[in-house]
Amino acid sequence: MFGIGFVLSLALSIFALGAFGVAVRRDPLVMFICIEMMFNAANLALVGLSRYLGLVQGHALVFIVVAVAAAEVAVGLGIIIAIFRTEKDVNVDHLSELRG
Amino acid sequence: MGLNDALFAVFALGALCSALAVVLTRNTVHVALHFVGHLLCLAALYSLLDAPLLGVLQVMVYAGAVMVLFLFAVMILDMREQEREPLFSSRGQAFGGLVLAGLLLALLGAALGHDRLASALAPAADPALPSVGADNIPRVARLLFREGALVFEAVGVLLLTAVVAVMVMAKRKLEN
Numbered sequence: 001m002f003g004i005g006f007v008l009s010l011a012l013s014i015f016a017l018g019a020f021g022v023a024v025r026r027d028p029l030v031m032f033i034c035i036e037m038m039f040n041a042a043n044l045a046l047v048g049l050s051r052y053l054g055l056v057q058g059h060a061l062v063f064i065v066v067a068v069a070a071a072e073v074a075v076g077l078g079i080i081i082a083i084f085r086t087e088k089d090v091n092v093d094h095l096s097e098l099r100g
Numbered sequence: 101m102g103l104n105d106a107l108f109a110v111f112a113l114g115a116l117c118s119a120l121a122v123v124l125t126r127n128t129v130h131v132a133l134h135f136v137g138h139l140l141c142l143a144a145l146y147s148l149l150d151a152p153l154l155g156v157l158q159v160m161v162y163a164g165a166v167m168v169l170f171l172f173a174v175m176i177l178d179m180r181e182q183e184r185e186p187l188f189s190s191r192g193q194a195f196g197g198l199v200l201a202g203l204l205l206a207l208l209g210a211a212l213g214h215d216r217l218a219s220a221l222a223p224a225a226d227p228a229l230p231s232v233g234a235d236n237i238p239r240v241a242r243l244l245f246r247e248g249a250l251v252f253e254a255v256g257v258l259l260l261t262a263v264v265a266v267m268v269m270a271k272r273k274l275e276n
Binding site for chain 1: 105108109112115116119120122123128131132135138139142145146149150151153154157158161162165166169170172173174176177193194196197198200201202204205208209212221236239240243244248251252255258259261262263265266269270
């Protein structure tokens with residue numbers, strides 16, 4: 001049986017990959033997906049800890065995190081599309097101000 | 101090694117490979133589809149970790165609703181020009197990202213190897229401990245709707261706020 005260490009290492013690797021993606025990619029949608037990946041890595045760690053410590057608190061927390069992430073996606077994509085409508089360019093290296 | 105262990109290994113590998121594909125694929129639509137695969141692997145892992153409710157939630161909310169929203173955004177944004185640019189805008193940036201990811205891995209790995217965390221996780225290594233059990237949904241519901249009822253309501257308010265915020269942003273564009 002895979003232990004808690006394996007699950008935590010997997011979550012940790014996915015989190016680091018997400019951080020790498022956010023740092024390296026210049027396309028805001030891909031950066032956003034990488035942020036979601038980091039959320040999911042944290043969720044995986046919570047589920048794993050709940051499983052091996054015999055708690056359900058982690059499950060409730062993951063439930064909340066998924067709802068917050070959904071709200072974040074809605075607002076974030078709205079902002080990205082609003083920027084695209086005024087700038088016609090969504091490379092984050094070229095965007096230097098948030099004022100329309 | 102039982103069937104569950106084999107499935108766990110397969111889906112863990114799938115989650116890791118699709119995460120790599122998300123970071124290294126250039127086409128934004130392909131990135132979104134790789135991410136759907138990643139989410140499905142994670143949903144399977146949740147189910148194997150005795151959290152079937154979260155597995156189903158992951159498929160419906162993330163792989164369903166959120167990714168459809170992403171694909172809509174990809175269609176609206178029309179990324180064709182972006183795809184001609186190199187994947188990493190500079191060698192220094194890729195190096196910086198690697199250093200960041202390496203530092204994160206080292207930091208979290210050191211935390212994982214720390215004595216205090218190891219002792220806190222010690223009961224988890226004890227096979228005699230009863231696991232949370234696959235029939236934990238009533239317990240989660242009790243926690244969410246009794247002790248955590250206030251948090252649950254706050255999440256509802258947050259979702260409402262997000263909906264109103266998105267509508268305001270969309271409306272201002274129409275007036276212009």
